[in-house]
Amino acid sequence: MMTGSGNAVLRGLWNAQPALPASCLYDRRGSLLFDEITRLPEYYPARRETEILQAAGRRIVAASAATTLVELGSGTSAKTRLLLDALPVGSTYVPVDVSAEMLAATAENLAIAYPDLTITAVEADFTDARVSLPAATGRRLVAFLGSTIGNFDDHARAAFLSRLADTLSPGDTLLLGTDLVKDTGRLTAAYNDQAGVTADFNRNVVEVLRSRYGAVGLYADDFDHVACWNPAAHRVEMKLRARRTVDAQFPSVRRRWRLPAGGDLLTEISVKFTPSMVDAEVTAAGFTPVDVWTDPAGDFQLTLCRL
Ligand code: AVJ
Numbered sequence: 001m002m003t004g005s006g007n008a009v010l011r012g013l014w015n016a017q018p019a020l021p022a023s024c025l026y027d028r029r030g031s032l033l034f035d036e037i038t039r040l041p042e043y044y045p046a047r048r049e050t051e052i053l054q055a056a057g058r059r060i061v062a063a064s065a066a067t068t069l070v071e072l073g074s075g076t077s078a079k080t081r082l083l084l085d086a087l088p089v090g091s092t093y094v095p096v097d098v099s100a101e102m103l104a105a106t107a108e109n110l111a112i113a114y115p116d117l118t119i120t121a122v123e124a125d126f127t128d129a130r131v132s133l134p135a136a137t138g139r140r141l142v143a144f145l146g147s148t149i150g151n152f153d154d155h156a157r158a159a160f161l162s163r164l165a166d167t168l169s170p171g172d173t174l175l176l177g178t179d180l181v182k183d184t185g186r187l188t189a190a191y192n193d194q195a196g197v198t199a200d201f202n203r204n205v206v207e208v209l210r211s212r213y214g215a216v217g218l219y220a221d222d223f224d225h226v227a228c229w230n231p232a233a234h235r236v237e238m239k240l241r242a243r244r245t246v247d248a249q250f251p252s253v254r255r256r257w258r259l260p261a262g263g264d265l266l267t268e269i270s271v272k273f274t275p276s277m278v279d280a281e282v283t284a285a286g287f288t289p290v291d292v293w294t295d296p297a298g299d300f301q302l303t304l305c306r307l
Helices: 005-014 028-036 045-064 078-084 100-113 154-167 184-189 198-211 277-286
Strands: 067-071 092-097 138-146 173-179 222-229 235-242 246-250 256-261 263-271 288-294 300-306
Touching: 005 256, 028 198, 045 078, 045 173, 045 288, 045 300, 067 078, 078 092, 078 100, 078 138, 092 100, 138 198, 154 277, 173 277, 184 222, 198 222, 198 235, 198 263, 277 288, 277 300
Parallel strands: 067 092, 067 138, 138 173
Antiparallel strands: 173 300, 222 235, 235 263, 246 256, 288 300
16 A cells, blocks of 8 residues: 555656665565675675674774664664674663564564663654654764665765754764775676676565555566666666566556656665765764774775764
């Protein structure tokens, strides 16, 4: 059933460059496919970020002096535990996720492993400006990992970071994961793996449009998966390219959607950063960079910044 927010999601289809928000990638199957992607040989970001947290997690949490960990787009991944392990006993964990199912599973799993941890789950889309975080007695460390910040374009990133700064208190910290600019071949391979898992992940958007938004006349095999580097925008762009003329209906918004053969639907952007870009963007939002950590290969960066 399409919610009112469906109009906001679908309206990009009728842009000059048709586009959808990255949220359309993540139904249950999409989330499982993304989990599989993180284990692919070509997709280095998740491994590199985990390496950094294994090496520096305790130093990062100590530098934050936080007793509350807020995780935007929480995961049950090993990364979360590397931060929780470093928190003082009696701390609080605030996972923020759109999926109530994911939150429930996370809370259940962590309550066993961390009996002294208070878990306050927040079911919300952290990109929604109206999201408010629960008040905290001590300092908060907000973890926004995975380089998911790269899904936002330049304007949306600035707005997101500024809004986040507005919701935090002086002394709170942000731990931001960012994938760094590197050899274009490695970047595009990470989004177009040999096994075709990313292609399945991308084409799954069509199933989301059918099941969640009621699309009629739209089929996954109408599209090829494309991942390309856009140097001007510093980003990998994931697209669905029409193999043939696409002519579909969206009865819930009473609109027809056509895409000519060879036309592209932009399904995700993944901006890649330089250290100076990260520094400039968090500073512009009101944060002060405290320290940065990279993996030995220099592929990925974690930045701790204080408000
Ligand atoms: C979860 C958004 C960080 O952009 O690298 C992985 C999603 N897309 N492969 C990314 C993704 C294609 C991933 N993020």
